[in-house]
Amino acid sequence: MAFATSALVRSLSTSASRQAAIKHVTVIGGGLMGTGITQVAAQSGHNVTMCDVSDDIVQKGLARIQDSLKRVVKKKYKDDPTAGQKFFDSTMENIRIDTNVERVAASTDLVIEAIIENLDIKQKLFSSLDKVAPQHTIFASNTSSLPIKDIASTCERQDRFGGLHFFNPVPVMKLVEVVRFGATSNETFQSLTDFGQAVGKTTVSCKDTPGFIVNRLLVPYMMEAVRMLERGEASARDIDTAMKLGAGYPMGPFELCDYVGLDTTKFIVQGWHELDPDQPLFKPSELVNKLVAEGKLGMKSGEGFYSYKK
Numbered sequence: 001m002a003f004a005t006s007a008l009v010r011s012l013s014t015s016a017s018r019q020a021a022i023k024h025v026t027v028i029g030g031g032l033m034g035t036g037i038t039q040v041a042a043q044s045g046h047n048v049t050m051c052d053v054s055d056d057i058v059q060k061g062l063a064r065i066q067d068s069l070k071r072v073v074k075k076k077y078k079d080d081p082t083a084g085q086k087f088f089d090s091t092m093e094n095i096r097i098d099t100n101v102e103r104v105a106a107s108t109d110l111v112i113e114a115i116i117e118n119l120d121i122k123q124k125l126f127s128s129l130d131k132v133a134p135q136h137t138i139f140a141s142n143t144s145s146l147p148i149k150d151i152a153s154t155c156e157r158q159d160r161f162g163g164l165h166f167f168n169p170v171p172v173m174k175l176v177e178v179v180r181f182g183a184t185s186n187e188t189f190q191s192l193t194d195f196g197q198a199v200g201k202t203t204v205s206c207k208d209t210p211g212f213i214v215n216r217l218l219v220p221y222m223m224e225a226v227r228m229l230e231r232g233e234a235s236a237r238d239i240d241t242a243m244k245l246g247a248g249y250p251m252g253p254f255e256l257c258d259y260v261g262l263d264t265t266k267f268i269v270q271g272w273h274e275l276d277p278d279q280p281l282f283k284p285s286e287l288v289n290k291l292v293a294e295g296k297l298g299m300k301s302g303e304g305f306y307s308y309k310k
């Protein structure tokens with residue numbers, strides 16, 4: 001028993017010292033995912049700087065965080081509005097916004113990238129950050145589908161690179177996939193796992209395979225629903241109703257495509273198709289490509305398979 005207790009204390013203090021190392025987090029991308037990751041990191045006491053390409057975007061991102069945080073406060077502090085206001089204020093005090101990623105990364109412990117799902121752009125970003133970030137800084141990508149190994153390939157710090165895959169909406173979804181590739185060190189993997197747990201999520205680990213666990217199963221399902229629609233077998237509304245009421249999913253596949261973003265869905269499928277052109281599950285959809293070309297990206301643009309215009 002004494003051994004078990006001292007082992008527990010040792011393991012807690014090791015874990016605490018690893019977590020203590022990650023005090024300042026830089027989140028790059030102030031869109032759907034970047035705002036959610038910023039929020040949960042700030043809620044759990046980290047100092048976070050959220051970066052994007054323009055003032056307008058980071059300001060809009062900040063407003064989205066405030067709206068989402070109000071929902072969390074309403075639920076968590078329904079009987080104690082004073083404590084709720086304190087939680088709201090202290091969380092917002094932990095957040096900074098910026099448009100100069102190099103400046104921010106020069107003094108950060110962890111960079112989490114949540115920008116557009118494009119390998120070239122992600123590689124360029126990390127390559128420039130690698131030159132300015134301190135030695136100890138860990139880099140992580142929130143990519144949905146791209147190999148972490150490829151994103152890391154332009155960086156020297158291969159051992160301090162991994163995947164941290166959050167789910168949308170980040171404040172609500174309880175999972176983070178922690179992804180390691182061949183070069184990711186055990187310390188980095190452990191720090192990323194500790195960080196995922198420190199922000200209140202359950203972590204699962206996964207090798208660097210296309211789509212990790214969730215998307216490798218979920219995206220082919222969503223695309224199969226789109227192919228059913230394209231074949232004229234059922235309407236989007238009926239397929240959604242069927243999967244919600246018949247399979248117990250909180251959203252039907254078309255609602256989920258709109259929620260994730262049709263651009264992101266398209267990039268995921270396109271990337272996998274290029275890796276494995278003979279795999280029918282990864283076949284791109286003309287309908288999704290058409291909607292994206294028309295600027296119908298789902299909820300975030302006001303229209304996708306459904307219209308969200310008020």
Ligand SMILES: C[C@H](O)CC(=O)SCCNC(=O)CCNC(=O)[C@H](O)C(C)(C)COP(=O)(O)OP(=O)(O)OC[C@H]1O[C@@H](n2cnc3c(N)ncnc32)[C@H](O)[C@@H]1OP(=O)(O)O
Pocket residue numbers: 068069071072075143144145166167168169170171172173215218250251256260
């Ligand atoms: C592609 C990527 O790589 C990977 C992915 O992310 S795949 C996508 C994964 N996500 C999913 O599958 C989401 C599926 N959908 C759902 O779970 C639910 O529809 C949903 C949680 C989004 C919304 O739930 P729903 O009951 O329809 O709506 P709503 O009542 O507004 O929200 C439920 C609760 O979540 C809270 N909530 C919803 N969105 C929120 C947000 N952005 N911030 C804070 N709280 C939020 C609400 O306040 C509400 O709290 P309550 O239960 O105390 O009232």
Ligand SMILES: NC(=O)c1ccc[n+]([C@@H]2O[C@H](COP(=O)([O-])OP(=O)(O)OC[C@H]3O[C@@H](n4cnc5c(N)ncnc54)[C@H](O)[C@@H]3O)[C@@H](O)[C@H]2O)c1
Pocket residue numbers: 028029030031032033034051052053057101113114115116117118121125142143144145165166167168259260261264300
């Ligand atoms: N949407 C989802 O459900 C979901 C879930 C998990 C993971 N992801 C992944 O997270 C990432 C972001 O997805 P999202 O849905 O938040 O996209 P989004 O389109 O909502 O936001 C992306 C943001 O990145 C910004 N950006 C683009 N290039 C940049 C750069 N060089 N520097 C700084 N900011 C830049 C854009 O201005 C935009 O605000 C993608 O890799 C996506 O695959 C998405």
